[in-house]
Amino acid sequence: MPNCEASRKLIFKIAVPVPLDRLFDYLAPTGCHPAGLQPGIRILVPFGKRTQVGVLLAIEDSSAVDSERLKQAIEILDEKPLLSERDLRLLHWASRYYHHPLGEVLAAAFPVALRQGRPALLQRQRFFGLTPQGLQTLPEQLRRSIKQQALLALLQAAGSAIPSAALIEHKPALKALLEKGLVIEQESAPATRYVASTALPANPEQQVAIDAVVANLGRFAVSLLEGVTGSGKTEVYMQVIAKVLEQGKQVLVLLPEISLTPQLEQRFQQRFAVNMVSTHSKLTDKQRLQAWLSMQQGQAAIMLGTRSALFTPLKRPGLIILDEEHDASFKQQEGFRFSARDVAITRAKGLGIPVLLGSATPSLESMANGSQGRYQLLHLPNRAGNASAPSFQLLDIRNKRMQAGLSEPLLAEIQTTLAKNQQALIFLNRRGYAPVQICHGCGWVSRCRRCDANLVIHAAERLLRCHHCGSEQPLPKQCPACKTGELQALGLGTERIEQTLEALFPDKVIVRLDRDTTQRKGSLETYLEQIHEGRADIILGTQMLAKGHHFPAVTLVAILDIDSGLFSIDYHGSERLAQLIVQVAGRAGRADQPGKVILQTRHPQHPLLDTLLSQGYRAFAQTALDERCQAGLPPFSHQALLRVQAGKAEVPQQFLQAVCQMIVELNPGKVQVLGPVTAPMARRAGLFRFQLLLQSPQRKELHHLLDRLLPAIYALKESKKVRWSLDVDPLDLY
Template identity: 55%
Template sequence: MMLRFQRRIAAPLALLHSGLSDRERERAWHAARSGRARVVVGTRSALFTPLPRLGLILVDEEHDLSFKQQEGFRYSARDLAVIRAQRSGCPVLLGSATPSLESLNNALRGRYGHLRLPERAGGAHAPRLDLLDIRSARLDGGLSPVMLRLTGEQLQAGNQVLLFLNRRGYAPVLTCYDCGWVAECGRCDARMTLHLQSRLLWCHHCGSQRRLERRCPECGGGEVHPMGQGTERLAETLGQRFPDVSLVRIDRDATRRKGSLERLLGEIREGRHTLLLGTQMLAKGHHFPDVTLVGILDVDQGLFGADFRAAERMAQLITQVAGRAGRAEKPGRVVIQTRHPDHPLLHTLVRQGYDAFARMALTERRETQFPPFSHQALLRAEAHDERLPRQFLELAMALGRELAARDVEFWGPVPAPMERRAGRYRAHLLVQGAERARLQRLLARWVPRLPDLEGARRVRWSIDVDPQEML
């Protein structure tokens, strides 16, 4: 993005993100504060940069979950961008091919202006989307025979193929066939992911690692076996099926070294790699004009997630990945492997597009009174003792009910979906109100009194307004 701005805008620019050194960030901050830098390009924290003559705020991919700071100081950069623009008296543009349901609802209600771009850049045609039923298919490394055939045809024609699997590592499960042992994290209620290249078992939630053992640590019997696919295992399978094709893998493990991601993306654009495999790092914002086939290998978990936003996230991801196909003169095709080809949400998305899906999802949200038709705050508590978070939240709920208006509801307390994480037990209390003003009035009276509750100092607690994840 920085390169694109530099090519098109003559004014001085400043770049701000966490990957910079302290000196680089300080230099960019002072350039913005003094007015020397006329444009600031950055991640969510760049929103707090002082700009003496702020005239426009652009939020690209406004739906993206990364705009919400989840730890420490919690805030939504997208929502704060709207507030900062309002106070500065300047316009704010929220851009996305897959707008969040909150932003789309604001546009439909007339609170936001709604600017549509119905045509693709450069006159390219929208790709064809197809559902591929894999219920009875014998998969090879997560790939169906049809997907392998389509991939081979496009590679033979000299085109590029992108295969998307949003799961890094070699396999998400390591198990013993003799006794049923499964490699689990000792600090989280989660299974450890096998990373075969480094011969490590890795918890993707707390970061703990341990060396891979050849034999089962439970029964000492036969060898342990990986189950499921990650990008590392998929790359191995593709290398065996297409040995003469240049393959590149783009995920967090393959791009750890500074500059490696930029180098690999440049090689893709130059045509040095024809088979592209990656996670969501490869899904958004990239222009690969020779990609004619995009294969999406595993999206079914988004159809039945416990979070009410799971289907929205799934639809956004599918649409974003699909946007990598057919971006120039060559027509594109997107094939989605699924074991639920009759699911109505998938059918609406594939046949009618994201806009129809979003309107359908908004109707469901309205009927269930979930956001954006209500407003939420999540009180989280955690401790090393399993009982303490629940006890604290019970007292917090009793206090909240004394202070709340009638139309404010308290749900819980309940254990978090992943109750134990990094050695601490976690529980949630969800507060929901039909009107934001009443919920805010409750929070203004309730939160200052929480530190005085019995047991408050024995737990780590936090309040998250408009929570985007319930994990």
């Protein structure tokens, strides 16, 4: 820590991670002279009855608070700033734009370990490379262990040592290869500058996209890479990244799902001889700290991460990539409700570097920005290699005999596919056995006591579970209401479909991928390995199947229940359904065999399905944008949603009535006020929920109102009785 002398005159302006939109003044710690201290260091301070880790933002010689009342900071935790001036500027902007307390925004930029005040010490990395014997051993020779084969192949393809942080999922295999003398720990780290390796030849469309993004290196630009599923977007990413690494700069790659990180990490390790790190919620706090510090200190050249990786400091920033930019998981839905896509663009602008957005189904906001020239629009219209686009079939299931949601024509298609030794993928976006239990005698329905929602049957666990608040109760043996009626499962979930498929195809291997089956560490990777090696016949699952997976042997994709998405009360519903259909369909026919996609529906003439399947996603997007424009909805207007909840229904209503009165006084009429109304799910986790939607064609007018409204809300006496939050640019109106 800095060598300090006593000084109690200068005031530390510190951002503390609490839900109060202000800085806090503290006196310097005993024996500390603040000379040389810079904004961006962490300081331990007393706050109420606890201590907090705050961030120093300024040192001044006066305070609005009487110096006798000021508390003294406890300890300076860092010698040098962990956040640069550019990092702090971005976080200040994010705090203002999302109208969220600066202390909590700054905390979001740190991994948990730094928020807890642990030392910012980058440990010496351990690196593992091949021995001469390991170089000469063929992976197939390790017949007894598929995981050892995979790790040996990975190390051989990498061509240099790999850091231990990148081998977390390979620990047992790594230990075995060390004992066999095929792998050895090495002192030297891979270079942070790119070492050339063989790239796949780019097709003409890919080359145009690569050249266009490379031309922007060293300056700010946003490129939207719209590529059909299987068109080789990842190859475009890697060839652009290679150019960035050649310049000795760093790359931040954001992914929507944890499940995609190991797959992409393996491909990158095989391609780039650089130190690469990953960060996501499945890693330990220590692992995430070391990844953060590796990028902040310039030890690592590439970071792969989910939404939380966005604010990781970069010593030599060169490029930011968002894969599957349309994905709703890039929007934080709790606490600091930021959009990783939008903040990434602002960050790239501040750094003077390009940002590359990729998707087969870009968000309507990005499509609008592309058509208006704000984004450079790049298009990959064809699948890479010999793969062709799948064919689509709308299967009208009205009056059809069904077996647990599976029609006879669909079952025949599955049988035909399996007879050819090909894989079938069945998609249903609902986990559990069935969405509700009902009494055939009296009509009792399994409802959550704390939410306006049904309890979902989880038959294997003999539980009724609420998918909103998480509450559980044993599966009843008799009706709790009439005590005599027969209890029945109503509706479909992946667990029930799995049971039916096992009965219909008893000699086939069925793999179910959903949140229930992949909770155990390493289970998802094991299932994916099983699928890739052809040891699965039918793949059944939820949304995690829709994102970026490459299943070469899948030639049939069936989507069981698309009708529920056709009539959503949220205007985002049609966009999400279209994206889901295209993304899931994209798993079919990605290799040499042609693919087929079957959509079961009771509304085969629905205009959304007609446009999407006959003209493609781009035509659907244009139609949807035209409708949004006529209705004055985003991206042709700007919204902020005020959500409120409390234990009694009248309390949120009183709060919102007071807010509405303030809006009348502050709003010159340019911002439309919709509500207050009950939330679509009026009660959740025992709390009554209401909301107020603010909308304006001008972003500036909306934020001008929010700038004046938020301080008044904090001062409201009614605000102490409710939980409230503000969501700027909401993606979910629930």
